Amino acid sequence: xxxxxxxxxxxxxxxxxxxxxxxxxxxxxxxxxxxxxxxxxxxxxxxxxxxxxxxxxxxxxxxxxxxxxxxxxxxxxxxxxxxxxxxxxxxxxxxxxxxxxxxxxxxxxxxxxxxxxxxxxxxxxxxxxxxxxxxxxxxxxxxxxxxxxxxxxxxxxxxxxxxxxxxxxxxxxxxxxxxxxxxxxxxxxxxxxxxxxxxxxxxxxxxxxxxxxxxxxxxxxxxxxxxxxxxxxxxxxxxxxxxxxxxxxxxxxxxxxxxxxxxxxxxxxxxxxxxxxxxxxxxxxxxxx
Numbered sequence: 001x002x003x004x005x006x007x008x009x010x011x012x013x014x015x016x017x018x019x020x021x022x023x024x025x026x027x028x029x030x031x032x033x034x035x036x037x038x039x040x041x042x043x044x045x046x047x048x049x050x051x052x053x054x055x056x057x058x059x060x061x062x063x064x065x066x067x068x069x070x071x072x073x074x075x076x077x078x079x080x081x082x083x084x085x086x087x088x089x090x091x092x093x094x095x096x097x098x099x100x101x102x103x104x105x106x107x108x109x110x111x112x113x114x115x116x117x118x119x120x121x122x123x124x125x126x127x128x129x130x131x132x133x134x135x136x137x138x139x140x141x142x143x144x145x146x147x148x149x150x151x152x153x154x155x156x157x158x159x160x161x162x163x164x165x166x167x168x169x170x171x172x173x174x175x176x177x178x179x180x181x182x183x184x185x186x187x188x189x190x191x192x193x194x195x196x197x198x199x200x201x202x203x204x205x206x207x208x209x210x211x212x213x214x215x216x217x218x219x220x221x222x223x224x225x226x227x228x229x230x231x232x233x234x235x236x237x238x239x240x241x242x243x244x245x246x247x248x249x250x251x252x253x254x255x256x257x258x259x260x261x262x263x264x265x266x267x268x269x270x271x272x273x274x275x276x277x278x279x280x281x282x283x284x285x286x287x288x289x
Contacts, residue, residue, distance in 0.1 A: 084108075088273045096149040099280055106280065113281025116274050120266065129285050133244055134261050139286040142241045145169050146230045147289035153279040157267035160233070165265035171233035176217065177256035184256070190214050191251040197226040197238040200246065 005014045007025055014023040047053060051063040081088070087108045091099060099109050118127065124135045131137030136144060145155050160169035176182040182190065186209075193210030195201040214226075223229050226237030235243060244254055267275055 091273050091276055096153060096276060096279060096283075099276065100149070100283075109277045109280045110284060112274065113277035113279070113284075116270065116278050117281055120270070121278070124263075129282070134259070136243060137241075138282055140241060141287040141289075142235065142239070143230060143287065143289065144233045144235055144243075147283070147287055149279060149283050151230075151289075152282050153275065155263070156275055156278050156282070157265065159263040159265035161260055161262045162265055164268045168265055169233055169263075171221075172260060173221070173234075173254075173258045174217075175256065175258040178258070181217065182213065182255070184252075186210075186213055187252050187255045188248075190218070190255055191248050194226065194237050194251055194255075195246075195248060198240050198246070200240070 005016070005023065006012065007014055007023065010025060012025045012027060015026045017024045048061070049063070050065045051067050052060050052069075053063065054061040087105065090105055091109055094102070094105065099105050117125075117129070121129075125131055125138055126135070129138040131139075136142070141147070143151065145151055145160070154167075155169060158165040158167040158169065161171075162168045174181055176190075177184055177187050189206045189210035190213050191210070192201050192203045192206035193214045196207045196210075201207050215224075218226075221229055221232050221234035222237055223234070228234055228236030228238075235241075240246060242250075244250055244259055266278070270278070
């Protein structure tokens with residue numbers, strides 16, 4: 001054990017650390033700091049006993065005071081619902097068209113719909129409802145299943161291609177190459193014809209070869225000239241609005257392996273008033289019919 005060393009000037013023992021001839025004095029902690037430290041230890045012990053604090057395997061310690069932050073939030077939510085009760089009742093009893101024709105009710109519905117959209121829908125459709133690859137833009141005039149109030153309400157209520165609702169929007173595009181309906185070369189030719197519908201093709205020979213293939217395999221859902229068919233959820237192909245991307249490689253990928261995005265049945269998750277508010281809000285974004 002090293003011999004103790006006392007600083008000659010201050011008379012205070014050093015810690016034993018020395019660097020380049022400099023030694024560290026072993027000064028005691030300030031008394032005020034120690035009292036605050038002890039107070040924090042005592043306060044934390046009391047907090048652990050009084051409030052929820054320690055996570056367990058599948059639960060947590062409840063605390064002797066029975067406090068719950070979740071219960072506090074639910075109280076605030078209930079109070080907010082009570083304050084909005086008259087407007088929510090008015091929305092519940094009004095049709096979607098009636099909501100749109102009553103300015104005060106419309107303003108309330110839009111505010112509630114925007115809030116519900118930000119919480120439930122923005123993760124897929126974007127905070128500005130601008131969409132992304134595979135998630136439709138809700139600001140334009142293009143609607144897979146129709147843009148009327150009733151059509152939007154049905155889509156939100158039941159969702160698409162889910163197992164939650166028997167009334168979910170259903171459509172299934174064949175995987176034309178994967179299912180050996182077309183060859184890879186034919187998929188490329190159909191893609192060129194699809195590009196030609198919006199004026200984007202650069203291969204006239206492939207367009208000529210792809211047109212009869214399109215008419216034999218795609219017209220039943222996408223219509224003559226790719227005008228689309230909302231009742232089947234088949235998008236128009238004669239414009240420059242693309243759900244998964246409009247370059248040839250992406251279109252070939254879609255034709256070859258199909259697409260099948262899923263949307264939850266929000267009617268199973270949200271109450272009827274909130275679904276109505278969402279409907280009115282989405283309809284107001286720009287492309288509502």
